[in-house]
Amino acid sequence: MTAKGIENLLREDRLFPPTDEFTAQANAGAELYSEADEDFVGYWKRQALERITWFKEPTEGLDDSKAPFFKWFADGELNISYNCLDRHLESGGDKVAFHWVGEPGDTRDITYQELSDDVNRFANGLRSLGVEKGDRVAIYMGMVPELAVAMLACARIGAPHSVIFGGFSADSIIDRCRDAEAKMLITADGAWRRGGIVPLKDNCDEAMASTPSIEHCVVYERTKQGVPMKEDRDVWWHDLVADQSATCEPEVMAAEDLLYILYTSGTTAKPKGIMHTTGGYLTGAATTHSQVFDIKPDTDVYWCAADIGWVTGHTYIVYGPLANHTTSVMYEGTPDFPNKDRLWSIIEKYGVTILYTAPTAIRAFMKWGTEYPEMHDLSSLRLLGSVGEPINPAAWMWYYENIGGGTTPIVDTWWQTETGSIMISPLPGITTTKPGSATKALPGISAEVVDKDGVPVAPGGGGFLTMTQPWPSMLRSIYGDDERYVSTYWSQLPGRYWAGDGAKLDVDEYLWILGRIDDVMNISGHRISTMEVESALVSHPSVAESAVVGAADDLTGQAIVAFVTLMGGTESSDALNDELRKHVAKKIGPIAKPKSIIFTPDLPKTRSGKIMRRLLRDISEDRDLGDITTLANADIVAALAVQANEQRKED
Ligand code: WT7
Secondary structure, three states: OHHHHHHHHHHOOOOEOOOHHHHHHOOOOOHHHHHHHHOHHHHHHHHHHHHOOOOEOOOOOEEOOOOOOOEEOOOOEEOHHHHHHHHHHHHHOOOEEEEEEOOOOOEEEEEHHHHHHHHHHHHHHHHHOOOOOOOOEEEEOOOOHHHHHHHHHHHHHOOOEEEOOOOOOHHHHHHHHHHHOOOEEEEEOOEEEOOEEEOHHHHHHHHHOOOOOOOEEEEEOOOOOOOOOOOOOEEEHHHHHOOOOOOOOOOOEEOOOEEEEEEEOOOOOOOEEEEEEOHHHHHHHHHHHHHHOOOOOOOOEEEEOOOOOOHHHHHHHHHHHHHOOOEEEEEOOOOOOOOOOHHHHHHHHHOOOEEEEOHHHHHHHHHHOOHHHHOOOOOOOOEEEEEOOOOOHHHHHHHHHHHOOOOOOEEEEEOOOOOOOOOEOOOOOOOOEOOOOOEOEOOOOOEEEEOOOOOEOOOOOEEEEEEOOOOOOOOOOEOOOHHHHHHHHOOOOOOOEEEEEEEEEOOOOOEEEEEEOOOEEEEOOEEEEHHHHHHHHHOOOOEEEEEEEEEEEOOOEEEEEEEEEEOOOOOOOHHHHHHHHHHHHHHOOHHHOOOEEEEOOOOOEOOOOOEOHHHHHHHHOOOOOOOOOOOOOOHHHHHHHHHHHHHHHHO
């Protein structure tokens, strides 16, 4: 990993300064950096007052008296759905909020007025089922507009939502609903994916057998295959809203009231419920969405091609864009269905001006070839974005040339579920970009690369990515586990936020993110912990022990490689290999399915019994293994290396 980063650094000397035309019209100017450097709290407070409509304006900025339990704008009062909807209606209710494209080809254009009516009716429906301010609501849906409606309705009545990615399994729903003690589950009969139906309601039914806190399940009808509805518990969305009024008074929320919980992987098997609150989160979302994507609400058609089930979708499909009165595209399906030109045809149809996607998608587009983008007129695009993992310079250049026509700026945006909004990114009218670098911290954000003692590295050095100051959209804690919040993020280096990523600083003090340094893999831009996959494997009756690593992969960034020791008497076979991969998919979701499983009679361990993950990673990536004589079972390593090599050839 490190070696690769250095290589990029040495090779990459292309510079892309913004054009004068772009700079002249850009939302964000260079003066923001100096303003924020002088007084970062004042800078953020100005953003909060200018971008948000408060019921009661805050007088306070940052409260660090109980650090690291920071508060922002604590005496302010607001409602996020009011900011995303109501305040736009008088002047712009007719404006399209979402051009929605269903995977089978159906489309809907939803105006701000229609979205507002839907949200108000659904919010009234939630209240009629007994949901009150503070109650947690789990949402497990595909990419339909009703997913955004459900989130905004929760925000309207002050019920924190917990969105569960529609690709997760029943077990994942159970973990998350239990941890949050969710009172309600909102889902759909199914979701379309590559022409097939993902059985969302079936998964919920399976989960609800083990989630006693769920009182009601609201089901949106999308795929219409027919699903069982349990009396008194399950309610159809259309029945719930049928007689509801399109007016629902928004709850007055304190700035620090919980807006949502979103679970993300950590180094243990238990996902962390990342908590985001109301005023600071919206400030970060609206500010960065406007500055980084240079949003012009009257002319842009913006498309964040992520799933709302991840934080990218929360901040840059729902809250940021709607707060900024943006017209967005929302797409239900995959980029290769029915054809590999699906994204490009949508861009042409709606005249998309800004596209935000992930390196893993860009690498897939590269692999499919330029004939697909060439089939369509992409000249409406004026800005491109990337998020989720380091973008390799080759993919950056391909994106720039083949999608951006060699003219649009690219913003490579670094952030995390925990940070709530973009932290490190070019500002497109100001920053000279370098392919592969996320460049610099945004105004009001203070990123620093430090060594293991917390000493900042000099230009040219590498180390750990940290933040030296709090920021408004930061996580407030881990749901139900303040101690884990402190130990995970604030105890590695006292006084600093620990991101868990490695980074390098080049001679121009540009940041190059190298990826996770903990036992968390990054598969297609999504974090999955090695522990989670290991516990899923070990829960299978044939598995005695397993060690999982993320190995470099051309397409997905990292791919999951599992080393598995079987129970005595169990024989390895292709069938078992297949079964175990399916087992993990069932336990966690298809995204966590190992790419390859290597059966081994033993795992390489130190003499104290610690599994040598780094060695396993080296084996998976076919690297020189160096001195292994200190291992308790060195002989196993050579055998594993041979096996891994054979697997690679098969793949
Ligand atoms: C991790 C956070 C933030 C939305 C999607 C992922 C990696 C994210 C970049 C980037 C290099 C990146 C980091 C980070 N990451 N963006 N532009 N360059 N790495 O959210 O699941 O919370 O994952 O994704 O490793 O820590 P997440």
